[in-house]
Every structure is written in structure tokens, then in C-alpha cells.
Amino acid sequence: MKDQETISTTQMATLYFAYITGSALIVIPGPLVTMSLNAAWLSILISLGIGIVLLNIMFYLHRRNPGLTFIGYSSKTIGRWPTVILACFMLTMALHMASGIIIDVSGFMTSMMLPETPDYVFMGMLYLLAAFFLRGGIESIARMFSVLVVIVMIFWALVLVLLIPQYHPEFLRPVFPEGIKPMLLGTYLTFGFPYGEVVLFAMVLPFARAKQSKPLKKAMVWAMVINGAVLIISTLCTIMELGPMASEKRFSVFVLAQMVEVGDIIERIEAVVGMAMLAGSLMKATITLYIIQLILTELFGLRNDRLLTNPLCVTALLLSLTLPATLHEWEEMVLVVHPIWVAAVYVLPLLIVAAVAFFKDLLADSTKEEAPSGNGSEGGSVK
Template identity: 45%
Template sequence: MNNQGSVSSIQMSVLFLAFITGSSIVLIPGPLTNAARNGAWLSLFLALALGMVLLACVLYLHRVYPRMSFIEYSRAAVGKWLTLLLAIPYVTVMFWHVAGIVIEIGGFFNNTMLRETPTYAINTLFFATIAMTVRAGIEVIARMSVLLLMLMLGFTIVVLVMVAPLYHPEYLRPVLPDGIRPVLHGAYIAYGFPYSELTTFAMLLPFVRKQEQTKVGKFLFWALILNGVTLAASILCSIMVLGPLSGDLKYSLYQLARLIYVQEIVERIESVIGFSLIAGSYIKSTIMLFILSKVLAQLFKLQDERLLIFPVALICLLLSITMYSNEMSLDEAVNATWPLLDNAAYTLPLLLVMAVTLVKRLRKPPASA
């Protein structure tokens, strides 16, 4: 960890916000509205509440084991062999996860901007870039994320403001046209992407500088709330403009940007939303590749995890090219399989370690006066 640097609590919260907002600000409104219709914003807040519970668990373990990552305090809590057993699905799903992010960005390019460019060329360029960024270390990633996150959120706000003349608030009613079940289905989708993924940040919290460890929890919760507000605004604005079509159109924010037209002066600005997706996916895949390399290095007790970065990136590249034969199978995996895999690989190991830690602390005899 030392050769990778350290970050402040604010920088860690920016990384966290970029990670959970990232590509989700463009990708989540469509599938969520398709599942929950006008109640999509309710689904989001239900998923956000579950995300806050998971973040509280991550921060509790960080307080108990302040200078350890998830793999390190899992060894301390449940032993090295059970940790290795838990790490097998953790690492496997993370490989699939990194590849899936890049598959999404490749699909976006093929459907919108670069229709004639082969997917393998886009994915190769993307993985080469994120691998070099990961090799530069956590400090570089954090500084870069601040700038990209500001641009990403700024472009999104500009689009939502400029499309305001097309808003139809009446499209938001009725809130529950088909009852509560679609809302629960939407909450399941939003919980799986992006909120169940935040448990992987247990690998990064030891990088926060020692003197700022006590402040990081507060900043992470504020980042999570800001994420919820941003995604809710994107969903509500998409519904107010596109109405019933908002659930049927992929990349709904991109579709909103295409509708902006101001006196033949400002038009066709959907490229800024394309930039937002590229920047968000780049940040998220960079952080995930960094975490994956860190997990593998700690499992195999390597002194320098940078030796793994390019081989791991190559494996993820091959997975991104070969995993899915068509876009429909990817969408089905994201909406149905992804939440289950995230829970099995990321959430359950964390909850198991937390339960064992709680039992040990309860059984520990009080210190004698």
C-alpha cells in the first residue's frame, strides 16, 4: 500500500461518488423506468436506503480494523482458509464486473457515436488507458477523478436545465399505475447497480490518511446522498420529457440531449452526455481494476501489485470481447443476474465477516479496572 500513496477523506469521498455515480447516471434511468414506470424514483430511494445500510457495515468494520483492507481483516476474523474460499467468487465476479463496464461503454459507442468501429478496438483502447492509470497509483486516480466528476456532473446539469422547456410534470402521474410490485422490482435493479457494489470500497478505505480516518465516514454518507439526488433528478427529468417512452429508450439522458435546440445556435449536444458516460465508466473501471489487483496481490501476498495490472487487464479485455454474443443477453444479465452475483460475491462475505466480528467482540471479556 505504501508505494501506492494515500488520499484525504475528501478525495476518498470523491472517488466513492464517482464510483457509484459513474456510468449509472446514464445507464440506470432507462432500465429502472422500464421496470417501475412512474415509480422509478421511489425504487431508487428504496435502493439508496439499502445502500446506506451496506455503507454503515463497511464503515463499522473499518472502525474495528482501521488500517486493514477487507482481505486483511477477513483473515483476522474468519481465518485464511475461509477468506480464500470467500475470495474465489469475489475475484471471479470482479473480473466479470470490470469487463461488463467496458462492454457497456463499447455498446454505447456502437449504438450512438462510432457505429462502424469494431468493439474490440474500443475495448482495447479503453483497457490500455485504465491499466496505465491504475499503475500510476491511488493518488493519481483520486486527483483525476475530481476533475472528471466535476465535468460529468456539470454536463448533466447543463442538459437537464436546457431541456426544461420540454418538461411535462403531468407525465409523473400516476406514481403507482401498476401497484407496488414494479417499484420493488425497480429497487432490486437499482440496488444491484450501483448500490450493492459499494461494499468493494472496503478495499480502499485503508488508503485514507491516518489523521483523517475519523472524518471519512461522514463524507462518504454525503457522497451517497448526493448520488441519490442526482440519479433521482435524472429519472424524474427523463419521465417528464419522454413520458411512457422513457422506459423503452436506452441511454435516456442521451436522448434528452438530442432534443435540445436553441435558435439554430445550440443543438446536437448529446456528445456531452457521451463524454459523461465515457468519463464515468473510465473512473469506475479504473477503480475496479485497482481493487481487483489489490485483492489478488493480498491473496498471493505479493509485495508489488503493479506486476498484476497488465495481465489482469488483458484477461478482462478478453472477457469483454467474448462474454456476450448480443446486447440483449447483456441487458438481461445486468437487470436479473447482476444483483444476485453482487450479493453472493460482495455483500454476503462482508456480512459474514461483520457477524463474526460482532460475535467475537461480544464474547470478549471486559477489561478489568
């Protein structure tokens, strides 16, 4: 019997943090400021709250079905074939995510650092790395990413701290220059990416060591809160540094790194920051591919969960090369369609499974309450 791989609570929380922060750090601040203007940080706060609610629902199902992934307890709760249908829909978004993260990284590299290099070079190398990670398993992934997350955060913090003398806090006001609708639009964006995507992580929760459910939930909520703080600080610093130009810059954290100049000693650190941002995206892409691999392995009842690593990486690579027809189409897919797609194929299945599980628990409880009144009349006949 194959030993189940397990990781500690800290490693699981770190993986979760890498999953929700990884590519959000590159992609979110610029478009979010375009949509929400100065209320961007409020948008993140609201969608963070929604994300924490989703996490609590995931943990309700996880505690009710220890050792089972989302596919496992979904099959138990709503049946095999409805689960297969839900899983197929989930896989559409998961594959879009796995390819989209690398499309964004490739777009970043070709627009900001290496414009003459073809896309397939970045994409191919990243998927090759991801394949190596996947073959190593969740324990190797967790150990490696624990180090990478620290490196990414150090460089992120370094850029924002070195720019302190150049911030203009007056750019933060007014918070609602065009009313409340831009804030709601930003909430729509950040709900889809990254907070609605947390549902997919339910597939990885069973890999946490047993009997650690309560500290695990606390650690993961903290990971979400820290993620929210990181995104809010990035967005605020973007606004304070770039002001009205913040909405025109697609990769704002990289642009901030380009503006760092301390004496004539510390400057041109954007290459290092670019590397950190690449690492963040690679982590999220790897975890997403791992989850897709898990879903397919469970759906088809395969014993070897690493057999599908290479076909999945090839599929994701070809999707990255073929999906976006034009930049405009890609931006519309990410900024406009992505949130509603996430709501339909991630959040809705979670709510359906949770609702059915909840009503089954209620029914089971009411059946248990009725049973003792039948036993009392039989047991009370002592003479």
C-alpha cells in the same frame, strides 16, 4: 519499507462518488423506468437506504481494523482459507463488473455514435487508458478523477437545465399505475447496481489518511446521498421529457442531450455528453480494476502491487470481447441476474465477517467484565 500511498478525505469521497455514479448514469435510468414505471425514483430511494446501511457496516469493520483492507480484516476475523474462498467469489463479480462496464460503453458508442467502428477499438483504448491510470497508483487516480467528476457533472447538469422548458410534469403521475410490485422490481435492480457494489470499495478505505475515520464516513455518506439525488433527478427528467417512450430508450441521458435545442445556437450537444458519459464509465472501470489488483496482491502476498496491471487489463479486455453471446443474454445477466449475484458474493461475505466480528467483540467485552471480580478478591487484602 514501502511508503503507503494515502489520499485525503475529499479525494476518497470523490473516488467513491465516481465509483457509484460513473456508469450508473448511462445504464440505470432507461431500464429502471421500464421496470418501475413512474415509481422509479422511489426504487432508488429505497436501495439508497440499503446502500447507506452497507456503508455503515463497512465503516464498523474499518474502524475496528484500521489500516487493513477487507481481505486483511476478513483473514483476521474468519481465517485465511474462508477468506480465500470468499475472495474468489468476489473476484467473479468484480471481473464481470470491470468487463461489463466497458461492454456497456462499447454498446453505447456503437449504437449511438460510431456504428461502423468495431468493439475492440473502444474496448482496447479504454483498457489502455485504465492501465496507465493503474500504473500511476491511487494518488494519481484520485487527483485525475477529482477533475473528471466535475466535468461529468457539469455536462449532466447542463443537459437537464437546458431541457427545463420541454418538461411535462404531468407524465410523473400516477406513481403506482400497476401497484407496488414494479417499484420493488426497480429496487431489486438498483440494489444490485450500483448500491450493492459499494461493498467492494471496502478494499480502498485504508488508503484514506489516518485518524480521519469520522469525517471520511460523513463525506462518503454525503457522496451516496448526492449520487442518489443525481440518479433520481436523471430518472425524473427522463420521464418528464420522454413520457411513455422513456422505457423504450436504452441510454436515456444521451437521448435527452439529443433533444436540447436553444434558439438555433445550442444544439447537437450529445457528442459532448457522450464524452462525459465515457469518462464516468472509465472512472468506475479503473477503480474496479484497481480493487481487483489489490485483492490479488493481498491474496498472493505480492510486494509490487502494480505487477499485475497488464495481465488484469488483458483479462478484462478478453472478457469484454467474449462474455455476451447475444444482446438478450447480456441484458438478462445485467438486469435479472446481477442483483442476486451481488447479494451472494459481496453483501453476504460482508455480513458474515461483520457478524463474526460483532460476536467476537461481545465475547471480548463479557470476558473483560468477568476479569475485574477475580482481581478484586486478590487486591483487597490490605492489612
